[in-house]
Amino acid sequence: MYAVVPPVDARKPLSMAEGKIEQLPSVEPQAGSVTVTLQSLSFIVKNHKKGADGKRSDLALVNQVSAWFEPGLMSALMGPSGSGKTTLLDLLAGRKTIGRVEGELLFSGIKPSLEYRRRYCGYVEQFDTLLPILTVREMLLYTAELKRPLSEPLENKKAEVEKLLTQLCLNSCANVRIGSPAARGISGGQAKRTNIGISLVTDPRVIFLDEPTTGLDSYTANEVMLTVQKLARAGVTVVATVHSPTAFCFSLFDRLLMLVGGRTVYFGPQDQRAIDYFQSCKPFLESDPEGLMGPGHNSAEFLVDIITAGDRDGKGPAFADAYEASSLAAENAATLQNHVAAFKDAQLPPNLAKELAVKRATVTPWWWGIYVYAKYRYDNSKHKARRHTHIHTHTHTRARAGSFDPFPSTNVVTLRHGSLSVAFYASTCLG
Ligand SMILES: Nc1ncnc2c1ncn2[C@@H]1O[C@H](COP(=O)(O)OP(=O)(O)OP(=O)(O)O)[C@@H](O)[C@H]1O
């Protein structure tokens, strides 16, 4: 009926079927990898609608989620639209500034500060936020200059960028302008990999990707996710949301966290056990699951279809209750406790301990932000006018999205604060 897609063996060399995608160069393993543990993690906001008593009730967008994400492994976050995937990623990456967080989130046994997460977690947003006027190499160097320590010589930053270009197979388009829909530049897959490169500029221990394959053709999606798997195998902790992945892309994932209505409906390995688990959930469905899961479906489609059908039938809570009561959830709770306990008395590698103790979300002072901005704005005289518009729009769009710091030492919150914003506007307008 549907083909089960086993996870790709970590020990096997990475290559696509029939060797269509060339082997990727290997990546240096990182010291001090991070295990992320979530214990009954909830994110609660005030409901827009007032209840019968005229008061706004609490709304849990992420509801009591318990899971762990290990270094070296790829974890897929799946669920129907509106199930809380992006909210959970934002929460993990320290991007939520409103709402209440309950439960415990630990990075290698330590409660991570927002600053640590903003500084050391890579985040690849669903929509590409690149500067159309820069080339791929310039875009990465621009980010490296903003986000890597000021004390690091430019030559080192350049070397890091070159490493990233190779790692992400971007060498062939390194000098191609990123472009925009109006003035075509690099391809969609190259843009996605450039975005991944941006998130890797700071050598993150953990990387969150929100729908990295959406909008890409299946070949490019597979290529992008192979690149990400390579990073995971080098010791980075990878969590990615995926919508309708190809069978190959799905096979790259090792673990699955599935949400419906912010609640866990499955957390476990991405293999036959996931299929078996959801086979047992079929009786919850009112609609005919066989109709949704016709011949030729693969396991990714089966899993997405069954929870989407369940969600549409209003059976999301039944799926979540069934998971809570399952032996799988009990097994997971015990394993989670072991993960947490393993870090209780563990000595963290000095680098990681230092990183986890950071007090600032960024590494360079605010005036450096202005300098780098001005430098990249004026470097390319040919495109001066367009550069002005693009960089200006870009920095402000990303600042609003809470993802990019035109003044790297201040953060978006400070930028919104007022005075620096005026300085920034002045610097952009006076030129
Ligand atoms: N501040 C808020 N107040 C109330 N509801 C909110 C708020 N922010 C998000 N939501 C709701 O929370 C739910 C989860 O949103 P989220 O963006 O995390 O979903 P998603 O799983 O990423 O969906 P998609 O697959 O479409 O990207 C949605 O139903 C959304 O409307």
Ligand SMILES: [Mg+2]
């Ligand atoms: Mg989303």
